Amino acid sequence: MAEDKDLLCRIMDRLGLPAESSRRGFLLSALGVTGVTAAMAWGQKSEKAPFVILENAAGILVTDSTRCVGCRRCELACTEYIDGRAQPALARIKVARNYNFGPRGQREGFGRSAGEFGNLRILQDTCLQCPHPVPCSVACPHDAIVADGKIKARRADPKKCTGCRLCLHSCPWEMMVFDEQAKKADKCFLCDGKPECVEACPSMALRYVSWRDLTHETPIRQAVPAALRDPKAAGCIGCHELNLERGHRTAPGAQ
Amino acid sequence: MAAFGGWTGKTLRVNLSTGTVQVEDTIARYKDVLGGTGVGYKVLWDEVPARTRAFDKENKIILGTGPLTGTGAPSGGRTSITTIFPAVYPDELVATGHMGGGWGAELKYAGWDNIIIEGQAPKPVFLAIVDDKVEIRDASHLWGNGIYHATSSICQEMGADTQVAAIGQAGENQVRLSVVMTGFSHSAGGVGGVLGSKRLKAIAVKGTGSVRIAADKKEWKQLIQYTLSIMGANNQHVVPSTPQPWAEYYAPGSRWTARRGLYWGAASPAVETGECRPEDLHRMAYRTAKATFDLGPNAEKYTVRMGGCVSCPIRCHSHLDVPAVEEKYGFSRYAASTCVGWGGRAFFKSFPDGARGQASIEAAVVGKHLADDLGIWTHYSQLQRDFKYAYDNGLIKANLPGSEYRSIPWERYDNGDPGFLKEIYTRIAYKQGEFGSAMGEGSGRLAERWRFPAEYYKQQGTNWWKMGHPKHHSSEEGGQTGVLINMMYNRDCQCHSHSNFLGNGLPVKIQKELAAKLWGAGAVDPDGNVTPMNIDKARFAVWSVLRKELHDSLTLCNWMYPLAASPLRSRGYEGDNGIEAKLYSAVTGDRKDAAQLDQVAERIFNLHRVLTMRDMAAMDMRTRHDTAPDWVFDYPPDRKPFTPGHYKMDREDIDSARDLFYQLLGWDKKTGAPTRASLEKLGMKEVADRLERLGLLTA
Secondary structure: OHHHHHHHHHHHHHOOOOOOHHHHHHHHHHHHHHHHHHHHHHHHHOOOOOOOOOOOOOEEEEEOOOOOOOOOHHHHHHHHHHHOEEOHHHOOOEOHHHHOOOOOOOOOOOOOOOOOOOOOOOOOEOOOOOOOOOHHHHHOOOOOEEEEOOOOEEEEOOOOOOOOOHHHHHOOOOOOEEEOOOOEEEOOOHHHHOOHHHHHOOOOOEEEEEOOOOOOOOOOOOOOOHHHHOOOHHHHHHHHHHHHHOOOOOOOOOO | OOOOOOOOOEEEEEEOOOOEEEEEEHHHHHHHHOOHHHHHHHHHHHHOOOOOOOOOOOOOEEEEOOOOOOOOOOOOOOEEEEEEOOOOOOOOOEEEEEEOOOHHHHHHHOOOOEEEEEOOOOOOEEEEEEOOEEEEEEOOOOOOOOHHHHHHHHHHHHOOOOEEEEOOHHHHOOOOOEOEEEOOOEEEOOOHHHHHHOOEEEEEEEOOOOEEOOOOHHHHHHHHHHHHHOOOOHHHOOOEOOOOOOOOOOOOOOOEOOOOOOEEOOOOOOEEOOOOOOOOHHHHHHOOOHHHHHHOHHHHHHEEEEEOOOOOOOOOEEEEEOHHHHHHHOOOOEEEEOHHHHHHHHHOOOOOOOOOOHHHHHHHHHHHHHHHHHOEOOOOOHHHHHHHHHHHOOHHHHHOOHHHHHHOOHHHHHOOOHHHHHHHHHHHHOOOHHHHHHHOOOHHHHHHHOOOOHHHHOOHHHOEEEOOEEOOOOOOOOOHHHHHHHHHOOOOOOOOHHHHHHOOOOOHHHHHHHHHHHOOHHHOOOOOEOOOOOHHHHHHHHHHHHHHHHHHHHOOOOOOOOOOEOOOHHHOOEOOOOHHHHHHHHHHOOOOOHHHHHHHHHHHHHHHHHHHHHHHOOOOHHHHOOOOOOHHHHOOOOOOOOOOOEOOOOHHHHHHHHHHHHHHHOOOOOOOOOOHHHHHHOOOHHHHHHHHHOOOOOO
């Protein structure tokens, strides 16, 4: 454990994070033992070029809240047809959490927010299939979130996933899910281009269209801890500096 | 892995007197009655002493889901709440309130099939369930507040996505006509006061677990797609209400109301319901534009969207935004409900701008908020009918002290002012004065207390059926079939198996063809041309009640199932009588065909029967229980039964209807009581033994 702490300090120094003991202690307890192991992994890897997804996805789910009727057949199709069980908590599309009060929760009471208890509008949350840097993939210490197949959906590879749950905290839109039975993280992979949720929707409130960047127009649901936002940043600089030298203002892969 | 899919395998038993929580094995104890009402009847039969009264500490209340609840089986989101029912009159007997929404599904995801509540808490509490963690929490801060506040406050405590089922002030005050409500519009009628008597304000659930589907994923998806393909609109109406390019038939009474040019007008921006072809499963949610169906054409511009229960593609709850309600009356402009849930307007005899004008819509929304927040059950609109009857006949004036009568602003009522509803509902919820105390008692006790004249029980327009309850799709739906179904229950029968089929909009010729395969062609008469009783009608009636119990135990919605007809011309409009069995088999892995599952339903229905007999201490159900009101036989007075244009029944003919109904169930013809043979056939030997010990088994 002492060795773990030393390593963590080194990593934090490299990232320019304050390394005083209280902060260290906080981070250690927050990450837990698995977290420390994970931290070691990315610390070591960051010496070399980090694994990042550069290609954009081909498709994306778009939602129409004027049409959503809150039946949650999308959530059920997602888990029944992929996992063989009905489990909205595992659904890679999220309606239930916004159903009552909308994304902003209960604090404003009845009739004041979105949702069934508010202005009646049901908002569906879907994975944005983020462009580079893909937050969940960046945060994964095991490079388990990859661009998959022809459509390059961001997909969690269960063979690589260790179940550390760091990715759950890395997605600003809270779109990662965790399968407690398999002890693996999971996410929307667009059903390889034939999304079950779209097929299951009885009101055409979901559509599968060509990808575009929705990250800048979709309000986030959680603040992502700094340590998860750019754990690979140190390794990124080489690529980005090289790019600057070539006269490009953006990173490779960005559009 | 559990032996069966569908069930979580665990039933929760909570004793509020001792504060203890126990876990029971659902499969071992309750699989032979499935869930829902089945479990409810069984617990009451096994555990609650005979002739326990609704608000006694010894009464229990069972919130039951079933193996299909929480799965993607379409329209499987319902919960049955069974107890000794406060509004049954004069004896308090078993009955069930039913609710949809998302509560039942969430309970399953939390890992529970059913909750059995017993005892009485020393102080107000609510039940907080987060997966396998169950806590009895203090509710003193909620007591005295409405359902909206309780729901909101519990969501603050447990998370915004919590599913809450709560009672309002009416339930707390043990008003007999009170509800348990979940969500914004899903209420289980008549059972709120029982939770109130137990000082249980709410049951709140959050679940992260799963319901396992036994079938292979592909097989399950195929079955779901097939089921969806034969579903119609709300109430399984299978033809549109207006001529449509794709439709061979149409029927103005159909709830398939979508059409070009009809919008969800308050969606921003507006959404057209459009042409909803049966094969287009992506438009199922638009088929039933219910606001205009319930409230008239003016409701189109207020419709934000349609809504309803988890897993149901057919959305029957209208969601409205009526800004004037906030400005004029101080209630939220946003409201959701369906059918009689909009019944606030039904208290009034007229509105300044007509029956379907702006005032009537405002009354519907104001009434929804008052009833759903205070937690009042309008009793399939019998509360409204009784109010009008009492008012028109001077019975309110005659029974209220003068000062109380004068304290009610009757001129606002006479002027059709929706704001008047606050006077009615608030007095009922708090049992204020004679008016509030009497009106919330339910038809039976109200009529007795205010000495309604004998004509009340005999006149057609009062809708009085028996035992304190109104008719619910009776002689006007299937003649003798509707009468038989209405006779079997202790509350309004809440059975839609028959009315869904008869109201599906298909021409009688096709209905007869479909009926011929299920019960015999004689089950269906041309509308308003009732023919004498026959065995086909008895089969239709038995099928209707058994499927109702089946749906309330699986659970599936009895406002959609059975799918006896379909909207598909290519199938000759045939539905699938075995669809429940297919869904049950696929989800649980316990392969049963329709006949086998109907036998389970028969077991459940027989439990209801013996429980009723036990608590009435009566064997002679034929004359003491299975009755119909005089108006069924006497109206219209100038017509003879079995002539065209009305639904007048004949007393001797209904006697033969009873004979045939009992015969099909193997019940004793003379008394209508189950026999040892009929019970043992259903694996209910112990029930027969106990009935014998009670002196209630026929020789």
